[in-house]
Amino acid sequence: MQKRFIAIWFPHLTTDWKIRRQPELKDVPFVFASPERGRMIVRATSAIAYAKGVYVGMVVADCRALIPSLQVFDDKPGLTIQLLNALAEWCIRYTPIAAIDPPDGLILDVTGCAHMWGSEETYLKEIVTRLKGFGYTIRAAIADTIGTAWAVCRYGQITPVISSGTQLEALLPLPPAALRLESNIVERLEKLGLYHIRSFISMPSSALRRRFGQSLLTRINQALGHEIEVIDPVRPIEPYQERLPCLEPIRTATGIEIALKKLLDMLCKRLQDQHKGLRRCLFKCFRIDGDIQKIEIGTNRPSRNTEHLFKLFENKIATLQPDLGFELFFLEAPIVENVSIEQEQLWNLAFKENDAEVAELLDRIAGKVGGQAINRYLPQESHLPERSFKLASSIDEKLETPWRILPRPIYLLPHPEPIEVMVRIPDYPPLHFRYNGTLHTVKKADGPERIINEWWYKMGLNRDYYCIEDEVGRRYWLFRLGDYNSNEPRWFIHGFFA
Amino acid sequence: MSGWATQNDIIQQLQKEVLSLQGLRRASGDCRLETGLQSLEAAFPEQTFPTGVIHEFISYTNEESAATSGFIAALSGRLMKKAGTCLWIGTKRTVFPPALKIFGIEPERIIFIDPARHKEALWAAEEALKCKTLSAVIGDLPALSFTESRRLQLAVEHSHVTGFIHRHRPHTENTVACVTRWKISPLASEADEDMPGLAAPRWNVELTKVKNGRPGSWQIEWIDGSFRLATQPAYISAIRTRKTG
Numbered sequence: 001m002q003k004r005f006i007a008i009w010f011p012h013l014t015t016d017w018k019i020r021r022q023p024e025l026k027d028v029p030f031v032f033a034s035p036e037r038g039r040m041i042v043r044a045t046s047a048i049a050y051a052k053g054v055y056v057g058m059v060v061a062d063c064r065a066l067i068p069s070l071q072v073f074d075d076k077p078g079l080t081i082q083l084l085n086a087l088a089e090w091c092i093r094y095t096p097i098a099a100i101d102p103p104d105g106l107i108l109d110v111t112g113c114a115h116m117w118g119s120e121e122t123y124l125k126e127i128v129t130r131l132k133g134f135g136y137t138i139r140a141a142i143a144d145t146i147g148t149a150w151a152v153c154r155y156g157q158i159t160p161v162i163s164s165g166t167q168l169e170a171l172l173p174l175p176p177a178a179l180r181l182e183s184n185i186v187e188r189l190e191k192l193g194l195y196h197i198r199s200f201i202s203m204p205s206s207a208l209r210r211r212f213g214q215s216l217l218t219r220i221n222q223a224l225g226h227e228i229e230v231i232d233p234v235r236p237i238e239p240y241q242e243r244l245p246c247l248e249p250i251r252t253a254t255g256i257e258i259a260l261k262k263l264l265d266m267l268c269k270r271l272q273d274q275h276k277g278l279r280r281c282l283f284k285c286f287r288i289d290g291d292i293q294k295i296e297i298g299t300n301r302p303s304r305n306t307e308h309l310f311k312l313f314e315n316k317i318a319t320l321q322p323d324l325g326f327e328l329f330f331l332e333a334p335i336v337e338n339v340s341i342e343q344e345q346l347w348n349l350a351f352k353e354n355d356a357e358v359a360e361l362l363d364r365i366a367g368k369v370g371g372q373a374i375n376r377y378l379p380q381e382s383h384l385p386e387r388s389f390k391l392a393s394s395i396d397e398k399l400e401t402p403w404r405i406l407p408r409p410i411y412l413l414p415h416p417e418p419i420e421v422m423v424r425i426p427d428y429p430p431l432h433f434r435y436n437g438t439l440h441t442v443k444k445a446d447g448p449e450r451i452i453n454e455w456w457y458k459m460g461l462n463r464d465y466y467c468i469e470d471e472v473g474r475r476y477w478l479f480r481l482g483d484y485n486s487n488e489p490r491w492f493i494h495g496f497f498a
Numbered sequence: 499m500s501g502w503a504t505q506n507d508i509i510q511q512l513q514k515e516v517l518s519l520q521g522l523r524r525a526s527g528d529c530r531l532e533t534g535l536q537s538l539e540a541a542f543p544e545q546t547f548p549t550g551v552i553h554e555f556i557s558y559t560n561e562e563s564a565a566t567s568g569f570i571a572a573l574s575g576r577l578m579k580k581a582g583t584c585l586w587i588g589t590k591r592t593v594f595p596p597a598l599k600i601f602g603i604e605p606e607r608i609i610f611i612d613p614a615r616h617k618e619a620l621w622a623a624e625e626a627l628k629c630k631t632l633s634a635v636i637g638d639l640p641a642l643s644f645t646e647s648r649r650l651q652l653a654v655e656h657s658h659v660t661g662f663i664h665r666h667r668p669h670t671e672n673t674v675a676c677v678t679r680w681k682i683s684p685l686a687s688e689a690d691e692d693m694p695g696l697a698a699p700r701w702n703v704e705l706t707k708v709k710n711g712r713p714g715s716w717q718i719e720w721i722d723g724s725f726r727l728a729t730q731p732a733y734i735s736a737i738r739t740r741k742t743g
Contacts, residue, residue, distance in 0.1 A: 358583050358609075361629040365611060369618045375610040377595040389595050392606065399606050403599045407696075410571065410601075411564035412594035443686065446695040467696050473686030474561040475696065495594065496560050498568020498601075498684070498699045498720070 002164050006095075006108040006124065007149035008131070008140040010087075013104050014079055015046035020135045030071035033060045043075040047137050080104070087131075088234040094127055099231035105153075107146055107231050114142075120161050143167060146231065147223025151178035167224050172198035179219040185212050240278065240333035242266045249288050249325020256285070256317055256326070261310055263331035268304040271336065277302025278333035283313060285320055286328040293320050299363045300371065300395060302337040308360040312367060359395060379403045383451045385412065385494070407446065407467050409477040409495030416492035419478065423491070426484055429466040433478065435493050440470035448480070461489075467497065517543055517710060531576050531660070535718065535725050538703070543710040549577065550658035552627075552650050554642075554676035554707075556665050557683075563666045565684040565701050567593050568601060570662045572720050574634040575602030577660055585626045587611040588638025588664075589619050602723050620646055627653040627661050636662045640669075647674035679707035685717060688728070700728055 010016070014032055019025050029049035033040040040060035049070060054063045063070050084100040091098040097109035110123070117123035124142050131138050141153035143162035152162055152170055155178040162170045171178070174197050176189045189212070194200045200208065205217055221227035242263045250256060260283060271277060279302055284294045295316040303309060320326075362374055376392040378399045385408060421430035429445035447466035453459060461482040468476045475497035482489040531547045539545050555570060557563040571593075574584050586593065586608050595605040611626070613619045616639070623637040627650055642665060654661055663676065681704040689697035698721035705713050717728035 357629055357631045361625060361632075362609065364625055365622050369611070369613040369622060373611055373613045373618075373622075375612060376606060376608070377610070378606050379596065385594070385596075389605070395609070403596060403605055405599055406596070408594060408597040408600070409564065410567045410594060410597040411560060411592045412597070413592070444694070444696050469687060469696050471686075473684045473700065475564075475684060475687075475699070476561075496564035497696075498565050498571075498701075 001112055002144060003109070003111045004114065004120070004142060004144060004164075005146045005149045006106075006110050006127070006140055006142045007101070007146065007153040008091075008106040008108070008127070008138055009153045010084075010104050010106075010136055010138055012045065012047050012050065012137045013083055014044045014076075015049075016136045017079075017083055018073070019046065025071070028071055029054065029067050029069065030073060031060065031063060032075040033072050034075035034077075040072065085234055089236045091127070092234075092236065094123070097231070097233040099233045101150070105150070107149070109231065109233070110142065124160060143170065145223055145225045146229050147180065147219060148225075150180060151223060154178060168201070171223055172196065172201070176200070179216070179223055181216060181219055185216055188212065240267060240270065240276075240336050242270075242331045244329040244331075246327055246329070249322075249327050250329075251322045251325040253317055256320060256322070256329075257310075257314075259326075259329040260313055260317070260331070261306070263329060264306045264309050267331055267333060268306045268309070271304040271333070275339055276336050277304045277339040278309075278336050279303075280333065280335040281309060281313075282332045282334060284330040284332070285322075285326040286330065287322065288324045288327050291323075293326075295319060297367060298371075300366055300374070301359055301363075302339045303359075303363070304339070305356065305360070308356070308363070311360065312363060315364075315367075362395060382454065382457075384454065384457075385451075387454075387457070407449070407477075407497075409475075409497045411496040411498075412477075413493065413495055416479070416494045419491050419493050421478075421491045423480075427464070429468060430478065430491065433468075433491065433493075435476075440468075440474070440476075442468050443471050444469040451479075461486075465494070513710075531573065533573075533576070533725050535716070535727060537727065538705075538716055538718070538725075541705055541708060541711045541714050548677050549660045550654055551677040552647065552654055552661040552663055552675070554647075554663050554665065554674055554679045556668060556671060556679065556681050558667055562681075562683050563592070563664075565699070566664055566666075566680075566682040568699060568720065569680075569682045569701060569703065569718075570636055570664060571598050571601035571603055572725065574636060574660075574662065578603060578607060578633040582607065582633030583631070584608045584634045584636065585611055585622075585632055586636045586638075587613070587619050587623050587626065589613060589616055591638065601720065616641060623661070623663075624649055624653050627659050628657050630657045630659065632659050634660045634662065636664065638664050638666065640665050640667055642668070642672075642674055644672065644674055647676055651675045677709050678705060678711075680705055685728070687719075698722075 029052060030046050031042045031049055031054060032044040033042050042054060042056055042058045042060060042063060045054045045056060049067060052067050054066060060072055080103055084106060088098040088100050088106055091106060091108055095108045095110045095113045099107045101107045114120040114123040117126055120142050124140055128138060128140050139153045141149045141156055141160040143149040143152060144164055144167055148162055148167040148170055151174050152160060155174045175195060176197060177186045201220060209217055218227060222229045244259050244263050250259060280298045282294055282296050284292055286292055295313060297312040366374060376395060377389040378392045378397060379401050380388060380390040381401050382388050420434040422432045423430040427448060429447060430442055432439060432441050445466050445468050448464035450462055450464050452462040463479040463481055465477060465479045468478050476493055477495040477497060478491060478493050480489045480491050531549050533539060533547055539547055542548055555566045557566045578584055584607065591610060591612055598605045611622050613622055619639060623635060626632060626635045642663060650661060683702045685700040685702050687697040687700045698719050700717060700719045702715060703718045704715040707713060719726045719728050
């Protein structure tokens with residue numbers, strides 16, 4: 001079957017997009033500009049600015065001289081590619097193979113697609129009308145080769161539909177730039193007075209190659225179809241989503257629950273097959289009157305457990321307002337992660353079976369209270385009490401070092417509090433100490449346990465810890481900051497033993 | 499005589515029913531908590547430490563709070579055994595995780611829930627108590643109304659999870675729907691052979707309320723990973739500070 005290609009050109013892609021988002025810019029000349037060597041250079045112009053003589057590559061100051069009311073916006077690098085990708089994905093409704101053609105075009109391989117719309121003319125017209133409806137200025141052409149379609153869509157004057165096998169005729173009146181040549185070759189051709197393709201296309205190829213290099217010949221051959229050109233089509237990631245249309249509008253909570261369960265089943269089956277689990281899930285309900293209501297959940301671990309996910313949604317179903325009823329339910333998992341089977345096994349070792357129930361409880365808590373409220377600790381190799389444990393990064397992280405049994409108080413003050421002491425020097429525990437206005441007489445003491453700051457962490461005075469029991473059996477963890485050699489050491493209380 | 503026997507049977511049967519209606523149920527097999535203290539267990543109905551219920555602990559000073567946390571940790575450690583998970587819920591957490599090891603808990607098996615608001619902590623405690631796979635749920639909930647405690651009690655009646663509610667400095671000692679009320683305060687420790695320094699933690703464990711049991715008070719030591727009744731009354735020795743460094 002003869003290949004057919006459509007080339008679409010967006011001369012004002014980014015500016016048209018800007019107008020779409022800010023309709024008030026419709027009648028205002030504006031440009032996107034970015035600095036280059038200390039000057040602002042125009043990167044894209046709006047249709048109005050272009051009509052008034054502002055071109056890409058001009059200096060903004062010069063453009064302002066032309067149009068005093070010119071508005072200048074910062075150019076966003078990467079925006080073009082992003083827009084083209086989105087448009088290419090949109091075009092997949094017309095053909096399965098759509099590719100972007102940076103900086104300002106799309107190439108669609110429409111071989112065997114046009115007859116669905118009757119003829120190529122109506123097909124092309126449909127695409128152009130729809131895209132123009134979005135507010136884009138576009139030109140499009142259809143031809144046997146990418147080269148010809150590209151040339152005709154940008155420079156063609158007569159018809160956008162080049163019937164099969166007539167590339168040469170279509171190309172003849174076009175300027176050499178239509179062949180997608182590098183600017184220096186175009187310049188050289190024009191210097192020689194070759195303003196149209198017809199002036200040089202019949203020249204012997206050896207002469208052309210000698211003067212203009214192989215690339216000109218390649219481009220001519222590609223345009224005429226003598227050389228094959230491949231395109232790299234966009235592959236949209238198939239989103240994890242399921243939809244459920246209803247014959248009758250659904251108004252009851254039970255109905256919604258059934259729909260949600262069905263959708264979860266479908267989604268989880270797919271996740272199961274791909275060894276994935278979802279971390280975030282969005283349930284959208286489309287109401288008859290056009291209103292869209294949504295509820296969203298998140299999970300702590302990638303999950304594909306239908307029952308658990310349903311439970312997470314269950315609390316929120318009450319917030320939906322069906323009014324006249326929902327006609328379409330839509331479930332989407334925007335964040336999906338791999339579930340490693342190994343991980344599951346590790347978890348089982350740590351928590352035996354039934355771990356899932358705990359994980360699900362934590363999900364519910366995280367959903368209500370926030371994930372930062374859930375903490376689990378693992379030992380860390382440090383003598384400093386405040387650094388002797390660390391936050392586990394996940395609920396199933398294993399410990400790397402064992403917990404050490406040291407005399408540590410069960411009640412640790414968030415910050416050590418200063419106390420007044422009476423103490424024998426040099427290394428004796430206090431005889432008396434006063435904390436919060438109460439005098440305690442020390443009866444028993446253990447220590448000192450010297451803890452020196454880790455030099456790679458922070459410098460500071462060392463601490464000598466004492467375990468203290470007072471006259472009625474209350475047990476404290478006190479420490480002396482610094483020693484007697486340097487200056488007067490200070491005493492603190494750091495915790496309470498059980 | 500046979501009439502008497504049947505009457506006794508009926509009364510016993512009814513007593514059991516009353517117990518189960520009050521949320522007490524005979525702990526069986528796995529979820530049995532062995533304290534190893536006969537005299538303490540004698541205070542409870544059927545001479546078993548009640549599990550699958552809510553225990554209430556009241557403390558006022560920081561020292562009492564530490565002793566209470568230690569006692570609760572020791573009890574939960576018993577419940578968790580080799581492989582259980584425990585949730586510790588509270589808005590103002592003071593417990594120092596590495597110290598739990600002393601009370602027979604692997605600290606990494608405790609999941610701490612630290613909500614910002616008391617209401618959220620209550621909600622989390624109720625949800626946690628509904629989760630059958632947890633070994634124990636510890637809640638630092640100073641303010642607990644009767645209705646709120648009823649909800650917690652109803653949750654455990656379904657799930658048979660044991661809950662420990664620690665009320666530090668409550669505004670009032672209001673009645674709550676818990677099976678027991680405890681007060682733990684630290685006592686002077688006593689080493690066996692007049693060794694210097696601190697010995698095993700010793701507490702005055704006061705059981706001020708217990709449904710269908712006999713309240714009492716005991717002096718209990720936590721030594722080598724198990725409870726022990728302190729043999730002699732806490733005896734305050736002379737000042738024995740020694741150079742230990």
